[in-house]
Amino acid sequence: xxxxxxxxxxxxxxxxxxxxxxxxxxxxxxxxxxxxxxxxxxxxxxxxxxxxxxxxxxxxxxxxxxxxxxxxxxxxxxxxxxxxxxxxxxxxxxxxxxxxxxxxxxxxxxxxxxxxxxxxxxxxxxxxxxxxxxxxxxxxxxxxxxxxxxxxxxxxxxxxxxxxxxxxxxxxxxxxxxxxxxxxxxxxxxxxxxxxxxxxxxxxxxxxxxxxxxxxxxxxxxxxxxxxxxxxxxxxxxxxxxxxxxxxxxxxxxxxxxxxxxxxxxxxxxxxxxxxxxxxxxxxxxxxxxxxxxxxxxxxxxxxxxxxxxxxxxxxxxxxxxxxxxxxxxxxxxxxxxxxxxxxxxxxxxxxxxxxxxxxxxxxxxxxxxxxxx
Numbered sequence: 001x002x003x004x005x006x007x008x009x010x011x012x013x014x015x016x017x018x019x020x021x022x023x024x025x026x027x028x029x030x031x032x033x034x035x036x037x038x039x040x041x042x043x044x045x046x047x048x049x050x051x052x053x054x055x056x057x058x059x060x061x062x063x064x065x066x067x068x069x070x071x072x073x074x075x076x077x078x079x080x081x082x083x084x085x086x087x088x089x090x091x092x093x094x095x096x097x098x099x100x101x102x103x104x105x106x107x108x109x110x111x112x113x114x115x116x117x118x119x120x121x122x123x124x125x126x127x128x129x130x131x132x133x134x135x136x137x138x139x140x141x142x143x144x145x146x147x148x149x150x151x152x153x154x155x156x157x158x159x160x161x162x163x164x165x166x167x168x169x170x171x172x173x174x175x176x177x178x179x180x181x182x183x184x185x186x187x188x189x190x191x192x193x194x195x196x197x198x199x200x201x202x203x204x205x206x207x208x209x210x211x212x213x214x215x216x217x218x219x220x221x222x223x224x225x226x227x228x229x230x231x232x233x234x235x236x237x238x239x240x241x242x243x244x245x246x247x248x249x250x251x252x253x254x255x256x257x258x259x260x261x262x263x264x265x266x267x268x269x270x271x272x273x274x275x276x277x278x279x280x281x282x283x284x285x286x287x288x289x290x291x292x293x294x295x296x297x298x299x300x301x302x303x304x305x306x307x308x309x310x311x312x313x314x315x316x317x318x319x320x321x322x323x324x325x326x327x328x329x330x331x332x333x334x335x336x337x338x339x340x341x342x343x344x345x346x347x348x349x350x351x352x353x354x355x356x357x358x359x360x361x362x363x364x365x366x367x368x369x370x371x372x373x374x
Contacts, residue, residue, distance in 0.1 A: 007371045009338050011347030017176065022368045029055045030364030033321035033329040035063045035314075037350060038087065038336035042071040045370060052332075061321070063314050065090075078314060082304035085340050086235065089224075091349025093300040093308075094315035096273045097289070098356045101316060104270065104277060108323045114358030115206060117193050121266035122161040122204030124169075126255075133217040133245050140262055142171050144255045150197055153181045158196070161264070162251075164205040169253065171196040172204060206266045212249035215280060216261060219243045220272055222294055224303065236303050240294055246271040247281040269352075319357050327362030329354070335371040 012020040025048035028034060034052060042049045053075065056062055064076030065087065073079045082090050102108045103115075115121045126137035139159050142148050148155035149171055157177030163170045174191035181187075193202050205211075222244050223230050226237040248271050250261040270277060274295045276285040286293040289312055293299060297308035322329040331354060337346045351360075351367060359365035 007335065007338070009343065009347050009369055011344045011351060012369075014344055015348060015351055020369050022370065023363070023366065025051050025368075025370075027363055028052050028330065028332070028368070029058075031055055031060055031328050031330040032325045032364065033061045033063075033318050035065060035318065035329075035331045036072045036076070037065040037331050037333045039332045039334040039370065040066065040070045040072045040336070041332060042075070044334065061317065063318075078310065080306050080310060080314065082306050083236075085342075086300075086304040087337060088342065088345040088349045089295075089300045089303040090306055090311060091346070091353060092273065092295040093297045093311045094318070095349065095352050095356060096275060096286075096295050097297065097312055097315035098319045098353060099270055099273055100275050102319050102323065103266075103356065104275065108319075110323055110326050111319075111356065111358050112206070114327070115266070115356070116204045118191065118358075118361070119265075119355055120159070121264065121269070122206050123159045123265050124161060124253075124262040125265060125268060127216060127218060127248075127250060127261040127263055130219065133219045134261065135219050136263075136268055139265075140253075140255070140260075142177075145169075146256060151177070153177065161202075162205040162208075163195070163202040165203045167211075170202050172202065173199075206264060207270075208249040208251055208264055208267060209277060209279060210249075211251070213251045214249075214261070215247050216250050217245045217281075217283075218248045218263070218268075218271060219245050224294070238292075238294070238299065238302060241284075244274075244284040244294060246274070246284050249280065315353075318353070322357035322359055322365065325364070327357065327359040327366075328364035329357055329359050330365050330368055332368045332370070334369060338369075338371065 028051040041052055061077050062075055063078045064073045065080045067081050067084045102111055124140040127134040128137040142151040142155040142158040151158050154177035158171050159175050160169050160171050173194045173196045174188050178188040195202050222240055225240045231237050248263050248267050250263050252259050274285050274293045276282055276287045286296045289297045297311040301308055318329050331350050354360050354367055
């Protein structure tokens with residue numbers, strides 16, 4: 001299906017454990033907001049380009065992301081032209097806006113439900129002591145508990161979360177450990193908000209903020225600073241520390257007799273994106289988009305050359321459309337983004353945006369990676 005050189009995006013198995021599977025071009029017509037991100041559709045997918053132009057006639061908004069004024073650029077309601085190779089920085093800044101406005105300041109009911117049910121955001125991660133702070137460790141698994149929480153089949157592959165309704169730790173049905181191994185039984189390939197043992201409905205807890213046992217400082221590496229080891233002749237560096245310590249809400253749980261601090265993936269994400277939250281410290285996080293903190297719209301200006309106001313506008317409108325249409329925002333992407341050494345970071349910044357907005361798996365939404373003969 002694909003040629004095996006620079007075609008298959010590594011970000012796909014890194015994120016989902018599966019190779020890319022994307023919609024046919026006709027599904028572009030079902031979208032309400034399309035970002036052509038480094039994909040020159042009129043030139044490289046000429047027979048299918050009409051689906052994109054026809055979507056505009058029914059009101060779909062189109063944003064083009066290309067460093068040059070390409071054939072695709074003239075179709076964009078907005079044209080963003082980041083410096084070549086800096087797409088991940090712009091994508092992170094857009095993710096910062098989406099998390100802040102649609103998950104924290106106000107909560108989109110659709111986004112919240114989607115992220116609890118279909119992402120790893122509620123799953124727990126161990127924090128490990130390193131120096132004066134902590135660092136993220138492994139995800140917590142059923143095998144970390146006494147008697148494997150009763151899980152006999154692949155407990156080391158079954159992740160856990162808190163049930164917000166009861167406060168209990170639970171093993172949701174359908175994580176990778178449920179796919180294989182049980183004799184005479186078909187694998188369970190769909191993640192479901194149900195306890196694996198009782199079958200009862202659960203409400204996976206996305207954040208520990210408000211119910212935490214403690215607040216700990218967690219270190220996140222930063223490689224875009226003006227450090228001799230990191231500095232690059234092409235990409236612009238910034239004046240920030242190698243390690244960015246940020247506060248996180250944690251709970252302490254007993255793992256085989258050892259008291260362990262754990263945090264949710266969602267809380268780690270919010271900290272990594274540098275978003276200030278009530279009840280947590282303000283070290284290395286931003287309260288406004290105008291602050292020069294890594295992964296804010298202001299921060300990305302010196303890296304990409306795109307103004308912060310454009311990044312905020314596109315992120316806000318992309319997420320708003322996904323909110324009111326339940327996921328019909330799409331990113332069309334392809335080989336141009338996948339030819340960089342750091343192509344996985346470019347892609348995962350976009351994948352995060354789509355995941356935050358509940359777009360993956362929705363008709364008219366999600367990521368559409370096209371190369372080669374596809």
